[in-house]
Amino acid sequence: MAKKEVTQIFKIMAVGGQATPAPPLGPVLGSKGVNPGQFIQKFNAATQAVKGKLVGCVVTVYSDKSFELEVKSSPASAMIKDMIKLEKGSGVPNKNKVGKLTKDQVKKIAQQKVQDLNANSI
Numbered sequence: 001m002a003k004k005e006v007t008q009i010f011k012i013m014a015v016g017g018q019a020t021p022a023p024p025l026g027p028v029l030g031s032k033g034v035n036p037g038q039f040i041q042k043f044n045a046a047t048q049a050v051k052g053k054l055v056g057c058v059v060t061v062y063s064d065k066s067f068e069l070e071v072k073s074s075p076a077s078a079m080i081k082d083m084i085k086l087e088k089g090s091g092v093p094n095k096n097k098v099g100k101l102t103k104d105q106v107k108k109i110a111q112q113k114v115q116d117l118n119a120n121s122i
Helices: 025-031 036-046 076-083 103-116
Strands: 006-015 054-060 067-071
Touching: 006 025, 025 036, 036 067, 076 103
Parallel strands: none
Antiparallel strands: 006 054, 054 067
């Protein structure tokens, strides 16, 4: 079997366990040479544990049109909003404060994110 050559690597964000091949995800995948139907099945199966939460994903596309996906943790901003139970952030940053985080909450978020970061400690 010949060695597969990487043709593209790109990142996407989608809601875990609820992705569909409809826009905006389907057209992006199609333009990168990924079969949207196959991707959606793999992605939804891999993200059932975080169903309903926004997650990042790194997609590696090979020359034979196969692909690999690596699911990352949610963005820090989404984790903060979940932690303090906000619908959306402040419309005017640095003027209108919408919530407070304790050090323990920040540490908990850092522990969830540390596997995706290039840090040696929390």
